[in-house]
Amino acid sequence: MIFIRLWVFFAGVLATIFLGWAALVGVPGLQLRSVPAQPDLRPYTFEQMHGRQIYIREGCLYCHSQQTRPEGFGADQKRLWGRPAVPGDYVYDQPHLLGTSRTGPDLLNIGARQPSRDWHFAHLYNPRAVAPKSLMPPFPWLFEEKASVGPGDVVVNADRNVCATREAQDLVEYLLGLNHTYPVKR
Amino acid sequence: MNPEQVSQRQQLDEASSVPVLLYFATAVFWLLVGTLLGVAASLKFDLPNWLGSIPELTFGRIRPAHLNVVVYGWASLAGAGCLAWLTSRLCLAPLQLRGCLVASVVLWNLGLIYGTGSLLLGYSLGVEWLEFPLPAAALIGAAFLLFAASITATFRKRTVEHLYVSLWYVMASIVWFPLLYVTANLPIYSGVTHAAVNWWYGHNALGVWFTPTGLALAYYFIPKVIGRPVYSYYLSLLGFWAFALFYNWNGIHHLVGGPLPTWLQTISIIASVMMGIPVMAVAVNHHLTTVGHFSLLRTSPTLRFTVFGAMSYTAVSVQGSIEALRSMQERVHFTHYTIGHAHLGVYAFLTMILFGAMYYITPRVARWNWPHPRLIKAHFWLSATGILLYVAATCLGGWLQGGAMNDPKTPFVDVVALTRPYLTTRTVSGILLGGGHLIFAYLFVRVLTRSGPRRVEGGEE
Numbered sequence: 001m002i003f004i005r006l007w008v009f010f011a012g013v014l015a016t017i018f019l020g021w022a023a024l025v026g027v028p029g030l031q032l033r034s035v036p037a038q039p040d041l042r043p044y045t046f047e048q049m050h051g052r053q054i055y056i057r058e059g060c061l062y063c064h065s066q067q068t069r070p071e072g073f074g075a076d077q078k079r080l081w082g083r084p085a086v087p088g089d090y091v092y093d094q095p096h097l098l099g100t101s102r103t104g105p106d107l108l109n110i111g112a113r114q115p116s117r118d119w120h121f122a123h124l125y126n127p128r129a130v131a132p133k134s135l136m137p138p139f140p141w142l143f144e145e146k147a148s149v150g151p152g153d154v155v156v157n158a159d160r161n162v163c164a165t166r167e168a169q170d171l172v173e174y175l176l177g178l179n180h181t182y183p184v185k186r
Numbered sequence: 187m188n189p190e191q192v193s194q195r196q197q198l199d200e201a202s203s204v205p206v207l208l209y210f211a212t213a214v215f216w217l218l219v220g221t222l223l224g225v226a227a228s229l230k231f232d233l234p235n236w237l238g239s240i241p242e243l244t245f246g247r248i249r250p251a252h253l254n255v256v257v258y259g260w261a262s263l264a265g266a267g268c269l270a271w272l273t274s275r276l277c278l279a280p281l282q283l284r285g286c287l288v289a290s291v292v293l294w295n296l297g298l299i300y301g302t303g304s305l306l307l308g309y310s311l312g313v314e315w316l317e318f319p320l321p322a323a324a325l326i327g328a329a330f331l332l333f334a335a336s337i338t339a340t341f342r343k344r345t346v347e348h349l350y351v352s353l354w355y356v357m358a359s360i361v362w363f364p365l366l367y368v369t370a371n372l373p374i375y376s377g378v379t380h381a382a383v384n385w386w387y388g389h390n391a392l393g394v395w396f397t398p399t400g401l402a403l404a405y406y407f408i409p410k411v412i413g414r415p416v417y418s419y420y421l422s423l424l425g426f427w428a429f430a431l432f433y434n435w436n437g438i439h440h441l442v443g444g445p446l447p448t449w450l451q452t453i454s455i456i457a458s459v460m461m462g463i464p465v466m467a468v469a470v471n472h473h474l475t476t477v478g479h480f481s482l483l484r485t486s487p488t489l490r491f492t493v494f495g496a497m498s499y500t501a502v503s504v505q506g507s508i509e510a511l512r513s514m515q516e517r518v519h520f521t522h523y524t525i526g527h528a529h530l531g532v533y534a535f536l537t538m539i540l541f542g543a544m545y546y547i548t549p550r551v552a553r554w555n556w557p558h559p560r561l562i563k564a565h566f567w568l569s570a571t572g573i574l575l576y577v578a579a580t581c582l583g584g585w586l587q588g589g590a591m592n593d594p595k596t597p598f599v600d601v602v603a604l605t606r607p608y609l610t611t612r613t614v615s616g617i618l619l620g621g622g623h624l625i626f627a628y629l630f631v632r633v634l635t636r637s638g639p640r641r642v643e644g645g646e647e
Contacts, residue, residue, distance in 0.1 A: 012430065061314075103522075
């Protein structure tokens, strides 16, 4: 090194990454650690946790965000996608699923916007059956065709006895539970 | 260069041969896998029902597989091979701990097979850029540490007084990346803090590993091939430290408008704009070294690819600084514009520079020449037009998508419909890129199997 000593170089290299970590992770981590859950936010049920794993497994997060923007920043408020999200809405989320893409719409409040189980089953089985212009992939492996329908079966397509599996039912439980429309309390 | 110096460099290259070629060969394999996954993912936008009943090949699984394969497979392996060779050349010392490097290639590939297989089978951690399950991440982390150990040992054996600017970037990145990778993979985060860690990592993977790789190679090859020193050495020093200082603070611009503290978003936006300083320093150095020697681009594939990459670095950085502004984020966040920006960085900048470097390094370590200069030209033009078409389609489509999304009177399904021609164009561009990659892989195999022209000894090194 013609300009500085070697140890100064490596000290500088370590200092710069530490500063970045402190600014973007360390300090915000301290600030956010004291944020409590919103009082009306319900922890996930067992079924919803399982459904959330299906959501991750099938990569829903690559096309759907889970963060609503405030008034004056995009059209989320005018599209009635729900009040702006706050950190207290996410305390039970591990991993976080904020998402970075809206090839499909935001889902933070999909449970409030579309509370119909049947709609979700039909949509997951064949998205274009309920939304003709949709680009969403179908998820037929979350469903099974049965020889005969029993009393506990969730029938999606009566012609061919297509029933929702446990995975599809739990995924829909998770989607219906995505409802952060309660008022924000400090 | 006198004959003694030439033969010294030939000996260094010979010592690097096995590990560097192993890195390259496996990198080329993952390049083909990654391209296939990328094109398939893109085609699924055009034909949403295509392969729609195979869970392993649903969009939400092959999309992260594509990212992880090109990032940790192609770009990381090719980058590690290039940097190992470069360190030996710049230290004028034979590559040390070559067994460690071979072990690194093995672990790296095991990690990639484990990780990619896991994603396709549905075992994803669900964190962008960090989807690989912990065993796969641990294998890749260990592989990187072995690589770093060899670089450090070679550095300690250096026989040169002067440390060239490329070496600063190499030595810094082997310290930065392991720290970053381990910290981000710890399974201890939740909620919005996890989002902050996620994007601190996601942006820094580029900042502390890929960008230093690309810049180190560009700083070496542009003056090397042209035969003229870097325009301003003092400027490269300023460029390096400004880069180290500001890049680290950029990550949260991926979460502008989200549920994170405003001060946090603001400092990342400021740091993104401050990146103008190191970017201009690098741009002046690269472009003013090239000016007046453009005729060499016709004869040297290395220079052609590298200069294209260096120009793209300026372009992607300026785009990134502007893109981070709140007014831009309001429109283009969540759209395909971001995908275009990412490919301008990882492909037009990094991948093109890696191609350029591999065109230079491969014949020297394999002691065998590239066949078919015309096919090399075809590779360049397929890659160059392919990526320009890619970026144009996704950025323009994303820009319009963002505008329509922010107009509450446009139904969401119409926003989706509006993007389709641009996404189809993107698929076409992916096929062009794939054609270039097939040519590159074919040429590479010809060199490895020594079925092309024999290399003339004692030429330029």
